[in-house]
Amino acid sequence: MTEEPAGWGTRGTTGVSFAATLEFDAVDVRLGGRAVLSQFSLTLRPGEIVCLLGESGSGKSTALRVAAGIQPVSAGVVRINGEIVSAPGMTVPADRRGIGLMFQDFALFPHLTVLHNVLFGLRKLGRSAALAQARAALRRVGLGDREADYPHMLSGGQQQRLALARSVAPRPGVLLLDEPFSSLDARLRETVREETLAVLRETNVTSLIVTHDPEEAMVLGDRVALLRHGCIAQIGTGAEIYSRPIDLSAARFFSPLSEIEAVVSRGMVSTPLGDILTPDLADGTAVTVAIRPAGGARLSRTGPGAPGRIISKRDAIGEDICEVTVAGLDAPLGVRQPASTSLAVGQDVYVTLNREHVLVFPRV
Numbered sequence: 001m002t003e004e005p006a007g008w009g010t011r012g013t014t015g016v017s018f019a020a021t022l023e024f025d026a027v028d029v030r031l032g033g034r035a036v037l038s039q040f041s042l043t044l045r046p047g048e049i050v051c052l053l054g055e056s057g058s059g060k061s062t063a064l065r066v067a068a069g070i071q072p073v074s075a076g077v078v079r080i081n082g083e084i085v086s087a088p089g090m091t092v093p094a095d096r097r098g099i100g101l102m103f104q105d106f107a108l109f110p111h112l113t114v115l116h117n118v119l120f121g122l123r124k125l126g127r128s129a130a131l132a133q134a135r136a137a138l139r140r141v142g143l144g145d146r147e148a149d150y151p152h153m154l155s156g157g158q159q160q161r162l163a164l165a166r167s168v169a170p171r172p173g174v175l176l177l178d179e180p181f182s183s184l185d186a187r188l189r190e191t192v193r194e195e196t197l198a199v200l201r202e203t204n205v206t207s208l209i210v211t212h213d214p215e216e217a218m219v220l221g222d223r224v225a226l227l228r229h230g231c232i233a234q235i236g237t238g239a240e241i242y243s244r245p246i247d248l249s250a251a252r253f254f255s256p257l258s259e260i261e262a263v264v265s266r267g268m269v270s271t272p273l274g275d276i277l278t279p280d281l282a283d284g285t286a287v288t289v290a291i292r293p294a295g296g297a298r299l300s301r302t303g304p305g306a307p308g309r310i311i312s313k314r315d316a317i318g319e320d321i322c323e324v325t326v327a328g329l330d331a332p333l334g335v336r337q338p339a340s341t342s343l344a345v346g347q348d349v350y351v352t353l354n355r356e357h358v359l360v361f362p363r364v
C-alpha cells in the first residue's frame with residue numbers, strides 16, 4: 001500500500017467522448033411494495049454534469065441503477081441519445097448502453113494488474129488501440145508507471161484514480177458515479193475531486209453523480225437535483241439551490257440553521273435581531289426566519305446591532321464557530337466567521353444580520 005500518492009498526469013490529455021443525452025421520463029420504481037422513484041424526470045444535456053443530492057433513502061442510487069440498466073422500471077422510460085433503453089418489461093443491459101460506471105468501492109478486479117483492469121473495458125478494440133487508449137488513460141491519472149502493479153498495492157486515492165481511468169478509457173457517452181469520493185479521507189478528497197472534475201471536463205462525458213454531500217454537489221455539478229421521496233424537489237445550479245431553496249427542509253439540507261418564528265406585519269417581520277423586509281408576503285403570514293451560520297449574521301465588539309453574549313467558541317481552520325445568546329431568542333444563534341483573536345467566550349458582542357443569507361419561509 002503506497003501512502004503518498006504521486007501527482008496526476010498532464011491536464012488536457014484525455015480522449016474525448018461523444019457525449020450523449022440521458023433522459024428519465026416519468027420513471028417509477030417500486031421495491032418491496034413501496035415507491036422508491038415516483039414520476040422521476042430529469043434530462044442531462046450532452047457533456048453536462050448533474051449531481052443527484054438527497055437524504056439517505058431518497059432514491060439517488062436507484063436512479064443511477066436505472067440509468068445503468070441494473071434496475072428495471074415499473075413505469076416511464078429512460079432514453080440515451082433519444083433511444084429507449086428502459087421501459088416496463090424492457091431493460092437494455094449495461095454493456096449495451098454506452099455508459100461507464102464508477103462505484104464508491106471502486107469495484108476493481110483484484111486479480112488483474114492495473115493495466116488489465118483498464119484493458120477489461122476495451123475488449124472491443126484491437127490489441128494495439130486498446131493498449132494505447134489504456135496507457136493514455138493511466139498516464140492522465142498519474143498511474144503510467146504502475147501498470148504492472150495490482151490494485152491492493154495502490155493507496156485509496158490511487159485506486160480511485162484507477163477506477164476513473166478504467167471508466168473513461170472506453171470513452172463512454174454517459175458516466176454514472178455513485179458516491180465516488182466517499183471512501184477517501186477529507187484531505188485527499190478535495191484534490192481528487194478537482195482532478196476528477198478536470199478529467200470529466202476534458203472527456204466531455206455526460207455525467208450523473210450521486211452524492212449526499214451538498215458542498216460536493218455544488219463544486220462538481222453544472223446543475224444539482226435535490227431528490228426527496230423519489231422525485232426531484234428542486235433543480236438548478238448549486239448557487240441557485242443554495243441561495244433560493246424552495247422550502248425550509250431544502251435549506252436545512254445545506255447547513256444547520258438558526259430558526260425564528262415570526263408573523264409578517266406591515267411588509268416586514270420583526271425579530272430580536274432586527275427587522276426583515278418581506279414585500280412578497282401578505283400581512284398576518286406566519287413565517288420561519290432561517291439564519292445560516294456562515295454569512296447569516298456577523299459579530300462585532302462595537303454596535304450597531306442586537307446585543308448578545310458569546311457562550312461557546314470553537315476554532316476551525318481560519319474560522320471561529322460561535323454560539324451567541326441574544327435576548328428574545330429561544331436558542332443560541334450559530335455564527336461562523338473569519339477567525340478573530342478579539343472574540344472570546346463570555347464576551348459581549350453586537351449581532352447584525354446579512355439579509356442575503358437570511359431566508360424567510362411561510363410556515364405550512
Ligand SMILES: Nc1ncnc2c1ncn2[C@@H]1O[C@H](COP(=O)(O)OP(=O)(O)OP(=O)(O)O)[C@@H](O)[C@H]1O
Nearest residue numbers: 031032036054055056057058059060061062063212
Ligand atoms: N431491493 C429493495 N427492496 C426494498 N426496498 C429497497 C430495495 N433497494 C432499495 N430499497 C429502498 O429504496 C429506498 C431508496 O434507496 P436508494 O439506495 O436509492 O437511496 P439513496 O438515496 O441512494 O440512499 P443512500 O444515500 O443511503 O445510499 C430506500 O428506502 C431503500 O430502503
